[in-house]
Ligand SMILES: Nc1ncnc2c1ncn2[C@@H]1O[C@H](COP(=O)(O)OP(=O)(O)OP(=O)(O)O)[C@@H](O)[C@H]1O
């Protein structure tokens with residue numbers, strides 16, 4: 001019955017599972033809720049979605065699905081019969097119910113479907129309650145305040161539904177990282193930093209174990225929790241992206257103590273033969289990229305942050321750089337870096353959708369072997385997951 | 390058994406619905422939400438309103454899943470053995486019952502709260518999967534099977550410090566308590582201060598919500614801070630007019646230290662007010 005709904009959620013890329021879907025059915029069976037669609041919204045969300053960052057996605061999917069309802073064949077397929085029966089019972093006066101009983105359930109369903117079909121034909125906007133005029137067994141005037149509402153169009157709504165308000169939008173983890181969600185980003189980054197596991201003596205375990213052993217020494221070891229991760233951060237600075245880059249830099253510095261090493265270098269647009277460490281002295285204190293290449297071992301993880309937007313010349317031509325003469329094209333340098341540090345990713349503050357439309361971005365995307373991620377919580381997470389493999 | 394809020398706790402409709410789903414289907418309810426949104430209090434209130442005993446387990450970073458079941462106090466036993474105590478022979482006297490065991494052997498149905506589960510190690514929830522599913526466990530030292538007489542109503546809260554494993558999540562209902570809107574907050578305040586003057590409440594909420602909007606606050610004031618602040622306002626007998634300044638943004642609300650507890654936030658706030666005044 002509700003399988004379609006479940007599949008729709010799955011198609012909307014919500015991580016819903018069969019087990020949870022069965023729980024939802026069980027809850028319906030046990031009458032946790034009655035007929036209200038608002039309650040169904042809450043119940044299905046509580047059962048199927050376990051992460052508030054997915055609430056917004058769920059709201060959209062729910063809205064899409066239940067907006068499409070009147071177009072689906074046979075409402076009875078969608079709404080459990082018992083549900084309807086109850087709804088009808090609850091909202092009708094005794095007289096109406098008597099009339100209904102005379103009509104019989106099958107007839108009722110038929111009328112119901114017919115009404116739906118009519119509605120579709122008429123294409124009338126606004127709330128559409130089943131039944132119109134006093135002649136219908138479903139109620140009077142078609143606007144019973146608590147009647148069964150089916151579908152309805154977005155224009156002219158009397159009440160905006162919860163899921164239409166999109167109140168959880170700012171919890172969605174596909175929004176860019178900013179001051180609001182930086183803490184969460186930090187936690188995810190920390191998790192990344194805390195890997196690698198040489199053993200250390202577990203003193204407490206050893207004492208307990210020894211006591212358990214009635215005094216015979218029983219050594220316990222445990223994996224060390226602390227950071228073995230070394231990071232090289234290459235930041236594109238001096239352009240329109242500065243704010244984003246800065247957020248990212250802050251993010252990494254905030255967990256500096258979690259990394260074994262964290263080094264950052266700046267470049268502008270693309271990496272060539274020079275980098276710099278202090279942006280205020282970028283013209284005086286440059287460091288040869290070659291030296292950096294030799295300085296850090298290949299166990300470093302390389303993270304570029306930049307919008308990868310530039311003229312393709314800057315990437316492909318010698319002397320293509322706007323600021324000074326570069327003997328070798330940017331692409332050569334990028335390849336060299338990626339070869340030296342195989343664990344490399346590119347974080348891009350621009351929205352992922354825009355990448356294919358920018359020549360330089362897609363060039364870099366391919367140079368990086370597709371390892372480019374948006375600067376969102378989700379992007380950060382994907383990137384870090386890849387780096388930790 | 391149905392929960393529908395209480396005189397001392399304001400539960401929105403979706404929260405009560407989630408609670409009742411968890412009660413009816415006997416599955417755990419996982420609660421998340423900003424600090425101070427009443428996550429911990431919920432379990433207490435449900436227990437009180439259903440008249441059930443409450444067993445609370447407050448999790449810390451060092452808490453192990455096993456401690457909720459039982460602990461074997463090997464150190465005491467070692468000490469006793471050196472002192473030649475007779476009870477050493479009975480290993481059972483060194484088994485300390487955990488919160489879950491206590492709830493399992495409770496004569497009546499009960500409510501169990503596992504508070505701030507995300508504080509513990511990542512493996513913590515996984516280590517409890519089976520026990521919470523079946524509501525039973527085995528005591529190796531005494532070869533004893535402990536089974537719940539009644540499946541307790543189980544509340545689990547999280548502050549999002551760590552992600553919880555999928556297998557664990559699939560077994561729970563989930564509810565995210567949103568920060569209360571003005572209307573809900575009015576109801577919450579009324580619960581705590583039944584006789585409060587409506588004008589004072591209105592002005593206070595105005596100030597409170599505006600303050601929460603300040604970008605860059607390290608710790609936004611929560612419900613508890615609002616309640617503390619109101620208590621102070623009442624104690625000092627501050628009239629509502631004082632809160633209603635013509636130009637809200639340029640006046641420091643009285644006793645604002647109760648709302649902003651972080652020193653940096655207080656500075657930030659005062660600086661903003663100062664700037665607003667200069668631009669007047
Ligand atoms: N819905 C509510 N009804 C009545 N009082 C509430 C409500 N929500 C919060 N409060 C008040 O706020 C205080 C804080 O609530 P509680 O400690 O349960 O929050 P919490 O979500 O567990 O916070 P934390 O994340 O900091 O542990 C409560 O003691 C109570 O006074």
Ligand SMILES: [Mg+2]
Pocket residue numbers: 428429430504546
């Ligand atoms: Mg709490």
